[in-house]
Amino acid sequence: MTDPRTPPRLPRWLLRTLLPAGDRRDTIEGDLLEEFRSREHAAAWWYWREALSIVIRMRWRRRTKGRSMYLDNLQQDVRYAIRSYAKAPSFTAIVLATLAIGIGASTAIFSIVNGLLLRPLPFPEPERLLWINEANAKGGLMSVSWPNYRDWEARAHSFEALAATRNNSFTMTGGEHAERLIGRRVTWGFFKAIGASPALGRAFVAADDAAGAEPVVIVSHGFWANRFQSDPAAIGRRIVLDGRGFTIVGVMPAAFRFLRDCDLFVAMGAFMDERPLKQRGDHSGYYVLARPKPGIPIEAATSELQQIAAALEREHPDTNSGVHIVAERLGDRIVSDLRQTLLVLSGAVGLLLLIACVNVANLLVARGAAREHELAIRAALGGGRLRLATQMLVESTLLSAAGGALGVLLAFWLLRALVAAAPEDTPRIDEVTLDTIALLFAAGAAMLAGIVFGSLPALHASSVAGQHVVVRGRPAGASAQSHRLRRGLIVVEVALALILLTGATLMLRTLQRMTAVDTGFTPERLVTMELSLRGDRWDDERRDAFVNDVLTRVRALPGVDGAAAVLSLPVDGSNWNSVFIADGVPLPARREDLPSAAITPASPDYFRTMGIAIVRGRTFSEADNTAKAAPVVVINETMARRLWPGQNPVGKRFKQGWPETPSPWREIVGIVRDIKVFGLTEPTPMQVYMPFGQDAPRDFPIVVRGSGDMAGLATSVQKTIHAVDADVPIYAVRPMSDIIGSSMARERIAGLVLTVFAIVALTLAAVGLYGLVAQGVIERRHEIGVRIALGATARQVVRLVVAGGLSMAAVGAAIGIGGALVMTRSLEGLLFGVAPRDPSTLALVVIALLVVAAAACGIPALRATRVAPSEALRGLN
Amino acid sequence: MAQGILGGFEQHLLLVIVRLGRDAYGGDIGRELEEHTGRRVSRGALYTTLDRLEDKGLVRWTTVQGTAARDGLARRRYIVTASGLSTLRTSRQVLQRLWSGLEDRLKDPS
Numbered sequence: 012m013t014d015p016r017t018p019p020r021l022p023r024w025l026l027r028t029l030l031p032a033g034d035r036r037d038t039i040e041g042d043l044l045e046e047f048r049s050r051e052h053a054a055a056w057w058y059w060r061e062a063l064s065i066v067i068r069m070r071w072r073r074r075t076k077g078r079s080m081y082l083d084n085l086q087q088d089v090r091y092a093i094r095s096y097a098k099a100p101s102f103t104a105i106v107l108a109t110l111a112i113g114i115g116a117s118t119a120i121f122s123i124v125n126g127l128l129l130r131p132l133p134f135p136e137p138e139r140l141l142w143i144n145e146a147n148a149k150g151g152l153m154s155v156s157w158p159n160y161r162d163w164e165a166r167a168h169s170f171e172a173l174a175a176t177r178n179n180s181f182t183m184t185g186g187e188h189a190e191r192l193i194g195r196r197v198t199w200g201f202f203k204a205i206g207a208s209p210a211l212g213r214a215f216v217a218a219d220d221a222a223g224a225e226p227v228v229i230v231s232h233g234f235w236a237n238r239f240q241s242d243p244a245a246i247g248r249r250i251v252l253d254g255r256g257f258t259i260v261g262v263m264p265a266a267f268r269f270l271r272d273c274d275l276f277v278a279m280g281a282f283m284d285e286r287p288l289k290q291r292g293d294h295s296g297y298y299v300l301a302r303p304k305p306g307i308p309i310e311a312a313t314s315e316l317q318q319i320a321a322a323l324e325r326e327h328p329d330t331n332s333g334v335h336i337v338a339e340r341l342g343d344r345i346v347s348d349l350r351q352t353l354l355v356l357s358g359a360v361g362l363l364l365l366i367a368c369v370n371v372a373n374l375l376v377a378r379g380a381a382r383e384h385e386l387a388i389r390a391a392l393g394g395g396r397l398r399l400a401t402q403m404l405v406e407s408t409l410l411s412a413a414g415g416a417l418g419v420l421l422a423f424w425l426l427r428a429l430v431a432a433a434p435e436d437t438p439r440i441d442e443v444t445l446d447t448i449a450l451l452f453a454a455g456a457a458m459l460a461g462i463v464f465g466s467l468p469a470l471h472a473s474s475v476a477g478q479h480v481v482v483r484g485r486p487a488g489a490s491a492q493s494h495r496l497r498r499g500l501i502v503v504e505v506a507l508a509l510i511l512l513t514g515a516t517l518m519l520r521t522l523q524r525m526t527a528v529d530t531g532f533t534p535e536r537l538v539t540m541e542l543s544l545r546g547d548r549w550d551d552e553r554r555d556a557f558v559n560d561v562l563t564r565v566r567a568l569p570g571v572d573g574a575a576a577v578l579s580l581p582v583d584g585s586n587w588n589s590v591f592i593a594d595g596v597p598l599p600a601r602r603e604d605l606p607s608a609a610i611t612p613a614s615p616d617y618f619r620t621m622g623i624a625i626v627r628g629r630t631f632s633e634a635d636n637t638a639k640a641a642p643v644v645v646i647n648e649t650m651a652r653r654l655w656p657g658q659n660p661v662g663k664r665f666k667q668g669w670p671e672t673p674s675p676w677r678e679i680v681g682i683v684r685d686i687k688v689f690g691l692t693e694p695t696p697m698q699v700y701m702p703f704g705q706d707a708p709r710d711f712p713i714v715v716r717g718s719g720d721m722a723g724l725a726t727s728v729q730k731t732i733h734a735v736d737a738d739v740p741i742y743a744v745r746p747m748s749d750i751i752g753s754s755m756a757r758e759r760i761a762g763l764v765l766t767v768f769a770i771v772a773l774t775l776a777a778v779g780l781y782g783l784v785a786q787g788v789i790e791r792r793h794e795i796g797v798r799i800a801l802g803a804t805a806r807q808v809v810r811l812v813v814a815g816g817l818s819m820a821a822v823g824a825a826i827g828i829g830g831a832l833v834m835t836r837s838l839e840g841l842l843f844g845v846a847p848r849d850p851s852t853l854a855l856v857v858i859a860l861l862v863v864a865a866a867a868c869g870i871p872a873l874r875a876t877r878v879a880p881s882e883a884l885r886g887l888n
Numbered sequence: 889m890a891q892g893i894l895g896g897f898e899q900h901l902l903l904v905i906v907r908l909g910r911d912a913y914g915g916d917i918g919r920e921l922e923e924h925t926g927r928r929v930s931r932g933a934l935y936t937t938l939d940r941l942e943d944k945g946l947v948r949w950t951t952v953q954g955t956a957a958r959d960g961l962a963r964r965r966y967i968v969t970a971s972g973l974s975t976l977r978t979s980r981q982v983l984q985r986l987w988s989g990l991e992d993r994l995k996d997p998s
Contacts, residue, residue, distance in 0.1 A: 034951055034962055039935060041954050042915035048957060064932030072936050583910030 015207030018047045019055050022062035029066045031073075039065060061578040075751020079713025084398070088405040096410070099378075103410075105778070106374050108461060110414025111769055113367025115421025118445070118453040120360040120764075122426055124353050125452075126443035129331055133268070135206035136302075139309065142344040143299040144314070147331025148603035155299050156310070158291040159323060159331070163299070164236055166319050169312035171304045173205035177296040179277065181711070182420050191543055191740035192234075193254070194275035196282060196297075204300045205269060211235075212246045212261030215278045224280030228252070229261035234274045254546025255281065270345065272441070292669060293328035300341070308527060313338045329671075333603035345439065351840045352757050356764055358837060359511060363768045366507045368460045370775045371414075375465060376493055377782060408458075415457025419445070422453060424757055432760055449602030489713045494787075498819055501779050505860065506830060508772035512856045513831040515769035517838055518762035520852065525755050526846030531695075532581055536572075537747035538725045539580055541712045542732070543740050551638060554707050557736060558634075564716055564731045570724055573620030573716040577613040578708050581621070581686045583750050585609035586708075591699070592670060594663040597653050608650060608697035609688055610667060612706050616643075618683055620716050627651075628661040628681030635680075636704035642677035643702065646684045650697035665699060677701070690754040692843045714747070721746060761841055773860070776823075777867040784816040785871035792878055800880035809872040816868030817861065824857050831856075850854040894979045898946075900925065902976050905947060905966050912966045913952075914938070929994055938966065946972030 017023075023040070030036040043065075049056045096103040131137050144152045145159065160175045167173060176197045183190045199215035208214050209229055219227050228250070239245035249256045257277065282288065287295035303312035316336050324331045339347075346353075423445050433440050544554050558576050565574040579586045590605040592598065599605060615631040617623075626648055635643050644665050649659045664676045685695040717724040729741050753761075788795070796809060803811075835847040845852065894902070904920045905912040914935070921929045941947045949964040968976070987994075 037954075037961045038951070038964045039931075041958035041963060042913070042918075043931065045955075045958040046915050046959065048920070061931035064930045065935060066932075068930075068932035068936045069939075072939065337929060 016048055016054070018044060018058045018062075022059050025066050026062050029070060030577055035844060038823055049057075084401075088402045089409065091402070092406040092409050095406070102378065106410055107275040107414050107417055108800065109370050109374075109775060110411060110457070111365045111417035111421050113364045114415050114418030114453055114456045114460070116768065117360045117364045117427055117456055118418060118422035118449055119425040119429060120356050121452045122445055122449040123429060123443050125446075125448055127349060128353055128438050130131075130442070132342055132345075133266070139302055140205065140341040141303075141309065141313070141338045142341045143301055144337045145294060145320075145334050146337045147806075148601070152337060153294040153334075154296045156291050156330070156334075156582055157288040157297060159320070159334075160297065160299055162323055163316060163319055166322075167312075167315055169303050169307050169315045170201040170301050172300075172302045174198045174201040174204045174300045175279070175297045176201055176300060177298065181275065181277075181545065182254075182543050182738075183250055183252055184254070184546075184738055185251045189448050189564065189738040191273065191742050192274040194252075194277055195269070195273055196279055197276050198279050201276070201300065204302045207263070207267055208267075209261030210261070210264040211243060214261060215276075219278035219280050222283035224278070226255060226257040226281035227260045227278045228257040229263060229276040231263050231272070231274050232265040232267065233272070235262045252277070252545075254548055257281070262349075268442075270439070272321075279644060286428075290330075291327055301338070329602070329669075330441055332601065349757075351837075352761055355837055355841065356513075358834065359514060359765055359768050362507050362511055363772060364456060364460075364506055366511075366772045366775055369500050369504050369507070370779055371410070371460060372465070373497055373504070373779050374553055374782075375410075376496055376500070377786065379403065379405045379493065391771050404462070404465055408461040411457045411461025411465065414460070415453055418457065419450065419453050422449070429760070431758070432763070454777050460517050492775075497783050501776070501783055501819050502823040502826065504772075504776040504779055505820050505864070506827035508769070508776040509827025509856060509860055510830045510834055511765065511769040511772045512860065513827075513835055513853060515762070515765035516840060516852050516856055517835060517842055517849065518758065518765050519846065520845045520849075521758055521763050521841065521843045522755065525691050525758060528687065528691045529580060529625060530691070530751065531684050534747045534751055536718060536721060537621070537716050538721055538728070538744070539712045539714050539741050539747055539884070540725070540729065540744040541710065541751070543710045543742075545709055545888070551707065554709075555637070555704050557739075558614070558703065558707065559737050561732050562616070562713070563711075564735065565728050565861075566616075567715075568724070568727050568731065570717045570719045571715055572718065573616055574713060574728075575614045575617035575620045576703050576711055576713045577617050578611050578703075578711050579609070580712050580714070580747070580750060580756050581688065582690060584690075585611065585688055585698075587611070589667050590669060591665060591667050593665045595658075598670070604695065605669070606654075608699045610699050610701065612701045612703045612708060612711075614703040617700075617714070620714055621686075622716075623686060624684045626682040626684055626690055627659070628679075630683065631700075631702045635702045638705055640702070640705065642675045642705060643680045644677045645681040645683055645700040646679055647695065647698040647700075649685055649695050651682045651698065653697060667699070673844065691751070712743070716831075758841055758843070761838075773863060777863050779819065780816055780864055781867040781870060783819075784812060784868045785874075787815065788812060788871045788875045791875075795875050795878050796880040796882070799876075799878060805876040808876045809869070812872035812875050813865060813868040816872075817864055820861055820864035824860055827860075828853060828857065893982075894975060897933065897937055898941060899976070899979055901941065902946065902968055902972055905968050906973075910965070913963050914966070917966065941972070942979070945969060945973055954976070 026036070026040055026043075030039070041059060043061060047054050050057055076595045133142070134140060143155065145155050146152050154177070155175065157175070164173050170284075174197060176195055179194045179196045181192045181194050183192050199213070199217050199220050202208055202214050210232070212229070215227070215229070218224055230245075235241060238250075239248070241549055245259055245262065247258065247260075249258050251257075252275070263276075301316075303309055313336070316338065320331075320334065324334060373559040401504050426443070430440060430443055435864055544557065549557075562576060565571060587610040588607055589610050590607045592605065596606070613631070615633055615636050616626065618630045628645075630645055631643065635639060646660060646665070654660070655663065660679050660682065663679050665679055666672075666676045667674045683700070686698075687693075688696055688698060713728075715724065715728055725744050729744065732739060732741060795811075796884070798808065798811075831853065832848055839847055900921055901917065904917050904924070908920060909918055917938075918929050918931060918934050921934075938947065938949075942949070947966050947968055949966045952963045952965050954961040954963055
């Protein structure tokens with residue numbers, strides 16, 4: 012007979028509620044019931060105890076087991092994803108390549124922007140370090156005059172450190188060959204201002220700046236390691252610079268760098284006898300570094316200096332009228348030239364990354380659409396929405412992680428290429444590396460791509476699971492929703508590609524205009540090299556003899572058509588600019604309104620060697636080329652036109668400097684054609700040439716025109732120079748075309764990067780469009796078959812297919828034009844000869860884009876014409 | 889498949905199931921174990937350990953129709969698998985090796 016006893020209700024209820032329903036629970040309940048009924052004593056108590064123990068232990072086990080269940084699922088998803096990607100190698104390759112390009116390019120550009128713009132200078136509190144120029148009344152920037160600097164130093168109270176510095180290269184002799192070293196003259200407060208001190212030896216002290224002090228130098232770590240094998244006994248040793256002995260008193264730490272690599276820092280005491288230091292009106296290349304005292308705002312400190320400058324203007328109206336201070340943060344000063352280029356590049360790279368992500372999303376949605384059948388079955392078999400969405404996210408994250416890793420490799424290579432292509436004097440370029448921050452950026456970009464644009468297909472796919480997609484014998488086509496999504500993405504890609512294409516075309520036209528600029532001379536087959544004649548042994552006489560001897564010998568070399576010496580090469584800027592007065596040019600009321608010109612000492616053969624045409628009069632002869640000859644000058648067309656319009660300036664007189672400057676009046680003997688002086692795009696200034704022998708500089712280039720093997724010629728020229736004097740350092744040996752090329756470096760980099768990006772973007776958009784249209788053709792086979800059966804011609808079919816694709820491209824192009832009109836304004840400073848909104852460029856770009864789009868649509872369209880109507884109709888279920 | 893080391897309780901359960909043969913139902917296993925060990929066996933521990941043994945592939949079960957004594961609720965009959973038997977044999981060998989030579993020292997002094 013059945014035992015009527017029933018177990019206590021509450022524990023039984025707990026069992027029934029807390030254990031999952033199923034035969035598991037039933038058997039346990041049954042076991043407990045059977046045993047409960049078989050017990051004679053304390054059965055209820057036993058039941059309570061065992062029921063609770065079961066509930067507690069089994070719930071606990073389920074929870075910990077569930078956690079490992081998630082891990083198991085994850086492992087499963089990853090394995091599944093890898094397998095399914097391996098089964099679709101071309102899809103996977105395209106996606107990985109797209110991601111790698113997007114992430115790689117953006118990481119490389121980010122590294123450059125970070126290294127040059129964003130990363131703070133490696134000095135303590137770099138934002139409080141100021142770089143100070145002087146400027147004239149017209150706002151033209153100048154270096155600081157030494158007497159002005161001394162007065163600032165004496166009168167200012169707001170600064171912890173105020174130091175003057177200028178570049179100075181030196182010729183070091185005493186070794187096997189003469190060597191040219193890059194150096195800096197600094198006042199003793201220089202290291203204090205930047206917050207650095209020598210690792211070995213001592214820093215400079217005030218006594219080192221005094222006239223007559225023992226010449227001392229602090230060397231860089233690299234110099235010390237190379238020349239002295241890191242021997243601590245180098246302190247106290249002497250080196251010979253420009254023929255004078257300097258004692259090494261300190262060595263900088265290995266990691267120290269001020270703006271650029273520098274071999275030596277030389278104390279000012281060695282130069283206190285120089286004439287420019289005594290002349291207040293002479294701005295001879297010194298700049299001032301300043302660090303305000305702690306607690307004093309930069310503006311207050313700068314304003315104090317302004318007031319001191321104003322006082323000096325009142326005290327010295329001859330030299331200082333209109334002269335005021337321009338102070339900026341050192342960081343800003345360094346990159347001001349580059350800022351725009353870098354920002355343009357960043358913008359371009361951002362667009363490219365966006366395009367890459369959109370493309371990947373497109374591909375993933377397409378893949379998701381193709382898998383709707385598979386996903387529907389899985390949903391029907393009980394796979395939850397969350398589970399499916401998680402799986403899609405895992406798949407896309409895996410892709411983006413792999414793409415990111417490849418992207419980092421690409422970034423490394425790309426960065427090296429960009430750094431190598433950068434303009435030579437780009438500050439801090441040697442600090443640019445693929446550092447931790449750049450890698451974090453890459454990881455972030457990959458994550459963004461994976462999660463944000465992978466979630467799109469994930470959400471879409473999981474919604475499929477919720478739909479009641481009928482499981483047919485064949486996969487149905489992609490849903491209308493996924494189609495709309497893909498079309499939208501293609502439109503966005505096309506728009507972005509058009510923006511990049513417009514930027515690239517504008518830069519290419521700029522480069523074209525720049526290369527077409529008439530430089531005023533013949534740059535082909537010209538080689539240049541710089542010489543340095545420093546030191547006490549080089550007096551004027553010796554220098555003249557050397558130059559004449561060298562030029563004569565070089566002209567005698569086989570293959571040489573001409574050789575000359577000059578102070579400044581064309582396009583490369585002017586090393587000497589000065590105010591002047593001239594016959595028939597009235598003296599202005601204010602001194603600061605005196606005209607200025609580029610002054611260029613040049614040897615007699617210069618104009619012929621360079622191919623600069625004579626307009627009027629004559630150029631220099633050998634007779635003009637000595638210090639004792641009558642002072643003469645040759646001027647350029649711009650000067651003739653501006654000062655003596657409609658007149659003949661030949662015979663008029665010119666005097667360099669202020670009215671009181673002790674320089675001679677010189678007769679104008681000829682006019683030559685304008686050449687480009689400050690780069691290719693700046694207007695030509697007034698230019699005055701003087702005979703080289705009448706005012707020979709210490710550092711200057713020579714130019715040689717030749718025929719045949721130019722590299723061999725350069726070597727012969729150097730040998731010839733060393734045959735005259737083995738201790739003259741020769742450096743910067745390069746063809747004239749290199750100099751012209753460097754002046755276009757900024758534009759070239761921007762053009763190169765934008766072009767590469769635009770091509771990649773256009774390719775991605777075209778491939779995306781092709782894929783979408785091709786799929787559309789497959790899905791519309793039935794419709795196309797019917798049309799053909801009803802008599803549609805091949806041309807009509809092609810028009811049908813292409814029109815669909817082109818409409819997307821047209822919408823994208825329209826949006827892209829709007830974007831381009833906005834974004835190309837940022838290119839303004841880089842463009843030359845073409846406006847940012849140039850209509851012909853826009854038209855060209857739109858046409859090119861539509862042509863490419865038509866081609867992308869044309870291939871599947873042609874395939875559509877080959878659809879056999881009977882096949883297509885039979886294929887219907 | 890690598891043979892894991894059995895815990896004490898796991899070993900006892902397996903031995904009891906072997907001992908019970910065709911009558912190795914859930915409730916019977918618990919009672920038999922209590923009889924042999926002289927200690928109370930928590931049913932929570934019993935069922936979770938049986939689940940664990942099943943996960944490891946050492947036991948399997950079949951569902952059998954329930955009797956009136958349990959209001960018709962189904963029962964599970966447990967069987968030790970070949971893998972379970974092999975693991976038991978290994979565990980015994982390990983125990984025997986550990987025990988060997990210690991009889992004198994572990995002799996009951998009484």
